[in-house]
Amino acid sequence: MADVKIGAYICKGCGIGDRLDTKQLAQVATRDAKAHVVREHDFLCNADGVKMIQNDIDSEGVNRVAICACSRRAKTEAFRFEGVAMTRANLREGVIWVRPATDEAQETTQEMADDYIRMAVTETKFMTLPQGSEKATYNRHILVVGGGISGMTAAVEAAKTGYPVILIEKTGTLGGSAGKAWRRIPQKAPYANPEDTGVAALIKAIEGNSQIKVHLNSTLTKTSGAPGRFAVDITTESGSTTTENVGAIIQASGYTEYDASKLTEFSYGKAKNVVTQAELDAMAKAANGAPLKNKDGKEIKSVAFVQCAGQRSTKEGHLNYCSGHCCLDSVKQAMYFKDANPAIDTNIIYTDLRTPGAGGEDFYRSGQNKGVTFTKGQVNEVTTDGTVKFKDLILNEDTEEKADLVVLATGMVPNSGVDIEVVKQDEPGQWKSNNESVLNLDYRQGKDIPLLKQGFNDSHFICFPYETRRTGIYTCGPVRRPMDMEQAMEDATGAALKAIQAVENAGQGRAAHPRSGDLSFPSFRREGCTQCKRCTVECPFGAIDEDEQRFPVFNEARCRRCGTCMGACPVRVISFENYSVDTVGQQLKNIDIPDEFSEKPRILVLACENDAYPALDMAAMRKIEYSAFARVIPVRCLGSVNTIWLTDALNSGYDGVVLMGCQKGDNYQCHFVKGSEMAHYRMSKVNDTLTTLNLETERVATYEVAITDIERAPQLINDMAATVEKVGMSPFKF
Amino acid sequence: MSANTAVVERYRNSFLKEVEANVEEGQWVKMCMQCGVCSGSCPLGPAWDHPPQEIFMMIRAGKRDEVLTSSSMWMCTSCYNCIVRCPRELPITHIMHGLANYAHRLGIAPKNQPTRKFAKLFWDNLSKKGRVNELKLGIALYFMNGLVSGIKTALKMAPLGINMVKTKRMSPMEYFGGHGIKDTKGLHAILKKAREIEAAKMQKF
Numbered sequence A: 001m002a003d004v005k006i007g008a009y010i011c012k013g014c015g016i017g018d019r020l021d022t023k024q025l026a027q028v029a030t031r032d033a034k035a036h037v038v039r040e041h042d043f044l045c046n047a048d049g050v051k052m053i054q055n056d057i058d059s060e061g062v063n064r065v066a067i068c069a070c071s072r073r074a075k076t077e078a079f080r081f082e083g084v085a086m087t088r089a090n091l092r093e094g095v096i097w098v099r100p101a102t103d104e105a106q107e108t109t110q111e112m113a114d115d116y117i118r119m120a121v122t123e124t125k126f127m128t129l130p131q132g133s134e135k136a137t138y139n140r141h142i143l144v145v146g147g148g149i150s151g152m153t154a155a156v157e158a159a160k161t162g163y164p165v166i167l168i169e170k171t172g173t174l175g176g177s178a179g180k181a182w183r184r185i186p187q188k189a190p191y192a193n194p195e196d197t198g199v200a201a202l203i204k205a206i207e208g209n210s211q212i213k214v215h216l217n218s219t220l221t222k223t224s225g226a227p228g229r230f231a232v233d234i235t236t237e238s239g240s241t242t243t244e245n246v247g248a249i250i251q252a253s254g255y256t257e258y259d260a261s262k263l264t265e266f267s268y269g270k271a272k273n274v275v276t277q278a279e280l281d282a283m284a285k286a287a288n289g290a291p292l293k294n295k296d297g298k299e300i301k302s303v304a305f306v307q308c309a310g311q312r313s314t315k316e317g318h319l320n321y322c323s324g325h326c327c328l329d330s331v332k333q334a335m336y337f338k339d340a341n342p343a344i345d346t347n348i349i350y351t352d353l354r355t356p357g358a359g360g361e362d363f364y365r366s367g368q369n370k371g372v373t374f375t376k377g378q379v380n381e382v383t384t385d386g387t388v389k390f391k392d393l394i395l396n397e398d399t400e401e402k403a404d405l406v407v408l409a410t411g412m413v414p415n416s417g418v419d420i421e422v423v424k425q426d427e428p429g430q431w432k433s434n435n436e437s438v439l440n441l442d443y444r445q446g447k448d449i450p451l452l453k454q455g456f457n458d459s460h461f462i463c464f465p466y467e468t469r470r471t472g473i474y475t476c477g478p479v480r481r482p483m484d485m486e487q488a489m490e491d492a493t494g495a496a497l498k499a500i501q502a503v504e505n506a507g508q509g510r511a512a513h514p515r516s517g518d519l520s521f522p523s524f525r526r527e528g529c530t531q532c533k534r535c536t537v538e539c540p541f542g543a544i545d546e547d548e549q550r551f552p553v554f555n556e557a558r559c560r561r562c563g564t565c566m567g568a569c570p571v572r573v574i575s576f577e578n579y580s581v582d583t584v585g586q587q588l589k590n591i592d593i594p595d596e597f598s599e600k601p602r603i604l605v606l607a608c609e610n611d612a613y614p615a616l617d618m619a620a621m622r623k624i625e626y627s628a629f630a631r632v633i634p635v636r637c638l639g640s641v642n643t644i645w646l647t648d649a650l651n652s653g654y655d656g657v658v659l660m661g662c663q664k665g666d667n668y669q670c671h672f673v674k675g676s677e678m679a680h681y682r683m684s685k686v687n688d689t690l691t692t693l694n695l696e697t698e699r700v701a702t703y704e705v706a707i708t709d710i711e712r713a714p715q716l717i718n719d720m721a722a723t724v725e726k727v728g729m730s731p732f733k734f
Numbered sequence B: 001m002s003a004n005t006a007v008v009e010r011y012r013n014s015f016l017k018e019v020e021a022n023v024e025e026g027q028w029v030k031m032c033m034q035c036g037v038c039s040g041s042c043p044l045g046p047a048w049d050h051p052p053q054e055i056f057m058m059i060r061a062g063k064r065d066e067v068l069t070s071s072s073m074w075m076c077t078s079c080y081n082c083i084v085r086c087p088r089e090l091p092i093t094h095i096m097h098g099l100a101n102y103a104h105r106l107g108i109a110p111k112n113q114p115t116r117k118f119a120k121l122f123w124d125n126l127s128k129k130g131r132v133n134e135l136k137l138g139i140a141l142y143f144m145n146g147l148v149s150g151i152k153t154a155l156k157m158a159p160l161g162i163n164m165v166k167t168k169r170m171s172p173m174e175y176f177g178g179h180g181i182k183d184t185k186g187l188h189a190i191l192k193k194a195r196e197i198e199a200a201k202m203q204k205f
């Protein structure tokens, strides 16, 4: 490794030079922090300033750069230097914008800036330039699991972009649920009539595409490896297995219609004229345009549609969500009758009519125009002779209607494989495939993608809907959330693009979302590892396996670089080249801690770089002030916070510690899904540490902070300042 | 059909079709999306037995007798609040009048509904001579609710009447015959013809 040569560059622009003594900052950088090259500049981000830094890199051999200017979130275009490890001291958003420009405040404001210089230079000392993984593999093949409308669309879209596709389908035909339907909800203006499903055309496109290889009657019996180098076993019904290598995987395993026989109150299975939506579509497809007849051969003259049958209900065994497609599908099906013969009566009984999509409302209107009756009502019972008993919610009365055919709009149950919380992974060396599983991953954490609520595969719902908790594996269609065909096709197109991105990133050893492009990855010191498995268990992305001796095996292509493993490791042997227990730990140890009687406490703030840190930056833009005693360090994810940082901070005399992560739980906003949750769990045990040190437990506070908490985030810091004032200074200042 | 609609006829298109055929703007009824904005906007809404939203649902539920014998649509004052606000742009006011008119023609509109009574007085008065005889209409209106209340109202209004006569705004002679348009016969023929045309248009249900 080349000698460490640190350059610290102090900007005087944006008011920094007016508010702070930059000469002193330069001195701190040189004398205290021991930077090798220290320069001030009037406008560091302008062409001249950038050139000055580049010159030092090129001719002075500077290989660590500390930009002491604005926040790391500003001017990222200007401050981009190849081949050096870099950090920022946030003098603008972190100091002058959050402090009043008064004489009394001057001393503490300058001290704040001095510390940020010490921290930045120290951090660079412990950083190395990420080199990227040697294991990075480039494989352009994309595996699509499921030959329904989502899977087929994904396959066609990926192939169109020039990426070869392997498509596997469990049954003997392509088409899936959509293939069994007669028509689909219209996707084009004027959104007035049911449309051809488009399935036949998709099948044709796939059959005529040499880039797409189809395996029918096949399932995945094993998936191992990582993005760029997945090895998948494809097994046919007859038991023969082929192994293929692929770069990324799209899971489009679709849904199964809710089992209507559970709906005994609707006489399903008992009455011949009670069918599900899917069954009616199958009947229509079989009739191929001829008038629809009941099972007993009688012509159908009246139809009642029961919406939300066993859905949006908290009753035992029911689905408590909305499947999203059923209202418009009932409109579509009512039109099967109305278009053929306007004299047929059709009544859609709904509690809330939901018409998603651009054309949804138009299609509803078209149904009304054609004379479909829409009744706001709650169906309580369907008798065996087809009498629908319901409460008319507009007329507020119990009533009933006799219909020749009753159609139940039952919901979608995702084919999401096994619940890995319930079906634990086999021990290393004893791995077996599981028939219930879709992916049959050999990952240590389990065979399928983790589930969120209601059994749908977890994908980052609020921010990055395609990103599952298994890197390089994207879910699309109703396995991810309930949706109709149009949404599924759009979803599949997006997933295909994400898969392509994953292939390209994996080929270069770059991280996928949200630290896209990051070349760093965690490595561990085997000699120090106690095989405690914390990292394997806590990694939100299942990136870590175990070898036969129970040592962790890191798969960097699966890793999202959150650092949760680093935070979890009790013996601190996990680190990244540019982010480690030291890069943060040394920063917090290298600030100036005034003595107990100075009335200058120190508060350590560890803030998630995705939400809390930007919130603080935005607070600064609004000139919302916070305590001059705070020292804020951004972390990749609160999950990466190792408790040693807290212990170190408390031992070195910090008076309070504030931790800011994202919302956790089912409605998580954490970029790394489980990171914040893991951190909160870890911190719940920190009280013991405090008690051992004989410190008040209020000195450490952990919060969920959203990016919009612009006023709250600084307030939390001020709250801690108030707490410290109340409980007094820490006795640990030496 | 009994007021208690037979189960077989409920939630069928039958009554809706009748309304579409015979009621002014009736073809709009099926487009109502049951948002309730009309009922919430009607200044007299709380006084109606069935506000417009409900009337539309009753039509769709097949409640023919209940709708046509209802006094509700007679309550409409043509303020147009509902029309202006209906997100589905239903001409609600017109439909209310259309329904009232249809019920009247079928002879099943509520007999003592005051709006209906006055409308009838007005029309009978007007169609006789082609001009409204204000004196007769006024007096008929006073006596609409019976002799005693008629005399009371007439006495109360007498000073106003006398003043009007004094200022030549009204002639008491109008009570005896009164004047009309030139060709009353022609008018009656026109009205007769119009009735024939309308009756022919009316579909049987």
Ligand code: SF4
Pocket: A522, A538, A539, A540, A541, A542, A543, A544, A554, A558, A559, A560, A561, A562, A563, A564, A565, A566
């Ligand atoms: S915990 Fe985060 S950083 Fe560690 S291996 Fe998993 S994804 Fe990578």
Ligand code: SF4
Pocket: A524, A528, A529, A530, A531, A532, A533, A534, A535, A536, A552, A568, A569, A570, A571, A572, A573, A574
């Ligand atoms: S957490 Fe640390 S000690 Fe435990 S298994 Fe992982 S690397 Fe080893």
Ligand code: SF4
Pocket: B031, B032, B033, B034, B035, B036, B037, B038, B039, B052, B053, B056, B085, B086, B087, B088, B089, B090, B092
């Ligand atoms: S406002 Fe219009 S759409 Fe809404 S209930 Fe009244 S008539 Fe129907």
